[in-house]
Structure formats: structure tokens, C-alpha cells
Amino acid sequence: MTERKDSRSRRSFPSTSIVAAAPLALVAALAWAGGAFEPSRLSGRELTDALENGPGTHPGFRSAHAKGLCFSGQFASNGTGAALSKAGVFAPGTYPVVGRFSLGGGNPLATDGRNVFRAMALRIKMANGQEWRMAMDHTPIFPVATPAAFAELQRASRPDPATGKPDPKVMEAYLAKHPETKAFQKYLKDTPLPNSFANSQYHSINAFRFTDGQGQTRLVRWSMLPETPMAALDKAKLDVLPTNFLFDDIMLRLKASPVRWGLAVTVADPADVTDNATVQWPSARPTTIVGTLTVTSAMPEERGACRDIVFDPTILPSGISPSDDPLLAARAAAYASSLRRRANPAPQPGALGSASAASLPGPGA
Amino acid sequence: MNGHDDTQPIRFHIALRILHWLMAILVIAMLMIGVAMVSTSGPAYLALLALHRPIGLSLLALAIVRIVIRVLVGSPGLPTNLPRWQARAAHSSHLVLYIALIGLPLVGWAMLSAGGYPVYLSQTFVLPPIVPQDINLYGLLRSLHGWGAIAFLGIILIHITAALTHAVIRRDQVFDSMILGRRQPKQSPTKLPQPDLTAGPFEAARNHEELSPAKQPHI
Numbered sequence: 001m002t003e004r005k006d007s008r009s010r011r012s013f014p015s016t017s018i019v020a021a022a023p024l025a026l027v028a029a030l031a032w033a034g035g036a037f038e039p040s041r042l043s044g045r046e047l048t049d050a051l052e053n054g055p056g057t058h059p060g061f062r063s064a065h066a067k068g069l070c071f072s073g074q075f076a077s078n079g080t081g082a083a084l085s086k087a088g089v090f091a092p093g094t095y096p097v098v099g100r101f102s103l104g105g106g107n108p109l110a111t112d113g114r115n116v117f118r119a120m121a122l123r124i125k126m127a128n129g130q131e132w133r134m135a136m137d138h139t140p141i142f143p144v145a146t147p148a149a150f151a152e153l154q155r156a157s158r159p160d161p162a163t164g165k166p167d168p169k170v171m172e173a174y175l176a177k178h179p180e181t182k183a184f185q186k187y188l189k190d191t192p193l194p195n196s197f198a199n200s201q202y203h204s205i206n207a208f209r210f211t212d213g214q215g216q217t218r219l220v221r222w223s224m225l226p227e228t229p230m231a232a233l234d235k236a237k238l239d240v241l242p243t244n245f246l247f248d249d250i251m252l253r254l255k256a257s258p259v260r261w262g263l264a265v266t267v268a269d270p271a272d273v274t275d276n277a278t279v280q281w282p283s284a285r286p287t288t289i290v291g292t293l294t295v296t297s298a299m300p301e302e303r304g305a306c307r308d309i310v311f312d313p314t315i316l317p318s319g320i321s322p323s324d325d326p327l328l329a330a331r332a333a334a335y336a337s338s339l340r341r342r343a344n345p346a347p348q349p350g351a352l353g354s355a356s357a358a359s360l361p362g363p364g365a
Numbered sequence: 366m367n368g369h370d371d372t373q374p375i376r377f378h379i380a381l382r383i384l385h386w387l388m389a390i391l392v393i394a395m396l397m398i399g400v401a402m403v404s405t406s407g408p409a410y411l412a413l414l415a416l417h418r419p420i421g422l423s424l425l426a427l428a429i430v431r432i433v434i435r436v437l438v439g440s441p442g443l444p445t446n447l448p449r450w451q452a453r454a455a456h457s458s459h460l461v462l463y464i465a466l467i468g469l470p471l472v473g474w475a476m477l478s479a480g481g482y483p484v485y486l487s488q489t490f491v492l493p494p495i496v497p498q499d500i501n502l503y504g505l506l507r508s509l510h511g512w513g514a515i516a517f518l519g520i521i522l523i524h525i526t527a528a529l530t531h532a533v534i535r536r537d538q539v540f541d542s543m544i545l546g547r548r549q550p551k552q553s554p555t556k557l558p559q560p561d562l563t564a565g566p567f568e569a570a571r572n573h574e575e576l577s578p579a580k581q582p583h584i
Contacts, residue, residue: 015533015534016534018529018533019526019529019530019533019534020526022525022526022529023522023525023526026393026518026521026522026525027522029393029397030396030397030400030518033396033397033398033400033401033404034400034401034403034404035401035404035405041404041405041407042405042406042407043403043404043405043406044403044405044406044410045403046406047406128489128491129483129491129492129493130483130485130489130491131483147406147407307500308480308481308498308499308500308503309481310480310481310482312482314411315482315483315485318488318489321488322411324408326407326408328411329406329407329408329409329410329411330406330407330410332410332411332414333402333405333406333410334406339480339500339503340503340504340507342500343500343501343503343504343507344504344508346500346501347500347501
């Protein structure tokens with residue numbers, strides 16, 4: 001009996017270690033997977049935090065592009081896209097679209113004239129349950145190439161509580177390190193600013209991979225090219241424009257008639273940069289118009305179908321997949337984080353959804 | 366006195382044992398993919414997400430198969446000399462594990478449905494939504510999915526600790542009832558014929574006699 005007890009106590013130390021080691025190893029593995037040993041790792045939540053540092057927080061609204069308007073319409077494919085991608089949406093036919101016009105920034109009450117960065121988001125549904133979601137901006141380039149630079153830019157743009165404006169020294173230090181952001185600012189300054197959502201181009205920003213029926217892949221970017229003629233705003237008078245003039249304008253136009261864009265797909269040369277959204281491709285690249293987007297009606301977010309949609313550009317049909325551009329995964333992660341945040345406690349009605357901004361269905365609705 | 370009800374099988378059915386270890390690997394992989402996903406916005410995010418959905422659905426399917434088999438073929442009982450609180454803890458933790466195996470994939474699927482996400486299982490195959498799109502419901506289910514996974518991890522840690530306690534401290538047949546390989550004889554003080562499957566109760570009895578008088582307050 002005594003002998004047995006001794007032998008048991010002798011093995012109880014290693015036995016206890018084994019019992020403790022396995023769960024501890026699992027916890028350690030999870031800590032490793034969760035990035036506990038990699039402090040520089042940036043989560044979607046941290047990106048959303050960086051965004052919300054800018055104009056202050058507006059719970060219940062999108063963290064970026066907070067001010068927006070829903071629209072609906074359809075995409076009519078002319079069939080030429082089928083040579084580039086096997087995606088069902090390129091077969092000739094029409095596909096229902098829900099979308100959103102928006103202004104950049106996290107302030108849902110922003111004044112349109114002061115906020116010159118505008119965007120179009122789309123969700124095109126296909127019969128097989130597949131979807132093509134796009135989040136396009138009116139500039140062909142983006143101010144930053146990486147999620148880390150994005151977070152850094154947001155932090156540098158954060159208003160100083162003392163002055164209410166970003167600290168110029170912090171911004172200068174950021175720009176010194178990021179010539180691509182300077183180039184973006186120069187582009188905005190030098191390029192005429194369209195006076196409407198209707199005559200703005202919208203660009204995919206990131207490159208994507210198209211796979212055709214033979215399995216051949218091509219790296220592409222796409223743009224929505226407006227049929228509405230260009231007319232530019234006087235940049236010196238942006239400040240005096242009415243608060244919602246861009247949104248009021250598009251609602252009035254859609255009340256009169258549908259507004260159309262051609263979807264132009266541009267194929268990269270093998271030498272083109274496809275993993276950096278700050279670099280434009282040469283204009284000589286072959287471009288194909290694959291179909292027409294017709295927007296038929298617009299409505300404030302609380303009545304439209306777009307408010308609760310995540311326009312995550314990595315939600316793609318078979319035949320289109322993300323490129324190696326690191327912004328794409330970051331957009332997916334950050335948009336998911338933003339959706340969760342605005343779900344809690346509840347989404348807010350759009351700033352345009354006041355009693356005055358009545359739903360204005362277009363003739364096609 | 367042998368601490369085991371002889372009317373019950375000694376080990377889980379081979380299908381249940383295979384399912385247990387397959388699902389154990391998948392569940393641990395899913396927990397690691399899950400924490401990695403929420404911690405990164407890097408390129409791995411998309412790859413992890415693309416793995417998380419089909420593995421989650423596979424676990425749901427495997428869990429249903431496993432429950433059906435378990436109901437049909439039964440399971441070995443716990444040693445009758447196990448303190449009652451431990452037996453109760455074992456049964457309730459196993460129930461919670463099954464609920465998590467079914468519940469977490471369903472909550473994930475419902476969460477994506479409520480968030481308006483198409484539930485891509487592969488590049489071409491999209492599952493239908495199981496709840497209508499509703500952002501408030503999304504918020505609720507997203508939290509439930511995250512906290513549910515943390516609770517699942519807690520139960521798994523207890524499960525592993527308990528299983529290893531049976532294996533190396535109590536040295537009863539509980540751990541052996543789930544292993545895939547042939548059981549090894551434990552500390553043979555005398556030369557005994559190598560036990561095979563049919564010798565199970567005998568071996569279990571020997572182990573219990575070794576431990577019980579000193580430790581087990583059993584009736």
C-alpha cells in the first residue's frame with residue numbers, strides 16, 4: 001500500500017503537468033493566432049477606430065461615407081464582358097441593382113460643398129445567389145496604398161481638440177513619408193470637380209482578377225463612365241453651396257429621367273502595378289464597355305434598401321476575384337467591423353431622411 | 366466493484382471515435398481561424414474567411430451525423446465510482462459541447478443572413494439565407510457568435526483537462542473509450558495476457574482496483 005502511494009505521488013507531478021499543458025498549449029496557440037505576439041497587426045476594428053477618430057463618432061452611421069442616399073436600378077450586360085470573365089453578370093441580360101451615392105468622411109451631416117470626395121456603391125444580384133458588390137470612388141486613385149498608411153492618414157487628419165483642426169505638424173510629417181497621399185491631393189486640386197453625382201465617373205480603385213471560361217485570368221480595373229455631360233463646379237465657391245446640393249440634384253434628376261453609366265473594364269499589361277491603388281495605369285490600356293448601369297430612383301436611407309448593406313468589394317461572383325492589393329482585405333475587415341458597430345444599438349436614419357426629402361421614385365420605378 | 370457497468374460498451378463506436386477526433390481538429394482550427402480573422406485586416410483575412418464558412422458548415426453536418434449515430438448506438442457509461450458531481454458535470458458539459466457544435470455554425474449562418482451577406486461556401490456555391498436581412502438581428506447574432514465561441518473554448522478547455530485527468534491521474538477507462546488506436550495495457554504489475562477489445566472490462570477493473578481504495582469514495 002505504502003509503496004503504491006509512493007509510486008503514485010512520484011508520477012503525480014509529471015501527470016499534473018500533462019493535464020495542465022494541453023489546455024495551456026491550446027490557449028497559447030489561440031493567442032498566437034490572434035496576433036498576441038505581433039503588436040503591429042491591424043484589425044478591422046482598429047481601422048474603424050482610426051476612421052472614427054476623425055470627425056468624431058456618429059453611432060449608428062457608417063464609419064466612412066456616412067452621408068448617403070439609396071438608389072435602385074438595373075445593370076444591362078451587352079455580352080462583351082463574357083470574353084473577359086465567366087461571371088454570370090456578363091451574360092447578356094438585365095440584373096437588379098441596389099446602390100448608394102455617398103460622400104467621403106464619417107460625418108452624416110457634412111456639407112456637400114466641403115466634402116469633395118464622392119462615391120457610388122452597388123450590389124448586383126445574380127440568379128444563382130451570387131452577388132457583385134462594388135464600392136467605387138470618383139477618383140481613379142486612392143490616397144494610400146496600405147491599411148497601415150490608411151490608419152496613419154486618419155490619425156494625422158484627426159482634429160486637435162484645442163484648435164478643432166488637424167495639427168499641421170503631424171500632417172506634414174505624415175505627408176513627408178507618403179508622397180502618394182500628396183499626389184492624390186494634387187490630383188484632387190488639378191482635376192475638374194463634376195457638379196453632380198450624375199456626371200461623375202466612379203472607379204473600382206483596386207485591381208481585380210477576371211477569370212474567363214477557359215480559365216485564363218486577367219488583372220483589371222473598372223470604371224462607371226457617365227452618359228450625363230460633364231459640367232464642373234467652381235472650386236472657389238464650394239463653401240457657399242447649399243448643404244445637400246449634390247443629393248438634392250440627383251433626386252431631382254432622377255425624378256425627371258433615369259441616369260446612365262457605361263461600365264468600362266480596363267485590362268492591365270503584365271508590367272502594370274496591380275497591388276497599389278495609388279498608381280494609375282497608362283491610358284492606352286485596352287478598355288471594353290461591358291454594359292450599362294441605369295439608375296431609376298433614389299430614396300433616403302431609412303426607406304431605401306441600401307442602408308444596411310455592406311458594400312464590401314470582396315463580395316464577388318465566380319469569375320471575379322480580389323487582386324493582391326492589400327486594401328481589399330482591409331476594406332472587407334473594416335466594413336464588417338463598421339456594420340457590427342452601427343447595428344449596435346441601432347442604425348440611424350440617413351441625414352437626408354428628413355420630412356423634406358421625400359422619396360422620389362423615378363419613371364422606371 | 367469494477368467501477369463499470371458491464372451492460373454498457375467499453376468504448377465509443379468507431380464511427381463516433383473517428384468523428385470525435387476529426388471534429389476536434391476542425392473545431393480547434395475554427396477557433397484559431399476565428400481569432401485570427403478578427404485580429405487582422407491583412408490579406409489573410411479573406412483566405413481565413415473563405416475557410417471559416419465551409420469548415421463551419423461541415424462541422425454542422427458532422428455534428429448532426431454524430432448525434433444520430435450516438436442516439437442509435439449509445440455510448441459507454443462513466444465509471445460508476447465517479448463522484449456524482451463529476452458525472453453530472455461530465456454529462457452537462459457534453460450536452461453543452463453538442464449544443465455548441467450545432468449552434469455556432471447555425472448562428473454564424475444566421476448572422477451572415479441577417480447582415481445581408483451572401484453565404485459563399487465556395488467561389489460558386491451560395492447557401493440561402495436562413496433569417497431575413499435585419500441589421501439589429503445581425504448585431505445580436507454577431508455578438509452571440511463571438512461570445513458563444515469564447516464560451517465554447519471554455520468548455521473545451523474543461524473537457525481537455527477532465528479527459529487528461531481520466532487518462533493520467535485517475536487512469537480509468539474514460540479516456541480510452543474515445544481513443545482511436547488499440548488500448549495499451551496500463552502498468553502491468555504481473556504478466557497478464559495482452560488485453561484486446563473483449564478484455565476491456567477486465568482491464569478497467571484492474572485499473573480501478575489500483576486507484577479506488579486509496580482515492581475513490583465509491584459505493
